[in-house]
Amino acid sequence: MMLERxxxxxHEQSEFARAxxxxxxxxxxxNRKAARIxxxxxxxxxxxxxxxxxxxxxxxxxxxDDPGRPYA
Numbered sequence: 001m002m003l004e005r006x007x008x009x010x011h012e013q014s015e016f017a018r019a020x021x022x023x024x025x026x027x028x029x030x031n032r033k034a035a036r037i038x039x040x041x042x043x044x045x046x047x048x049x050x051x052x053x054x055x056x057x058x059x060x061x062x063x064x065d066d067p068g069r070p071y072a
Contacts, residue, residue: 035060 008016035057042048053057 031057032060 007046030069035052038055038057039048042051045055049059
């Protein structure tokens, strides 16, 4: 006996897509905030990269060439 899979309406699909996009944006913002906090506490660029790697974070791209960074 095969169970029928309910089909989703276009509205349900677009709501799901919006929710996924919102979650992806929230995740990106939170990771950037965390990366900035790590960068501000790091002793130098090497320390920063090591800490980010240990935490599984990516460097915040817009801050990479900022001369105001504490380890620049």
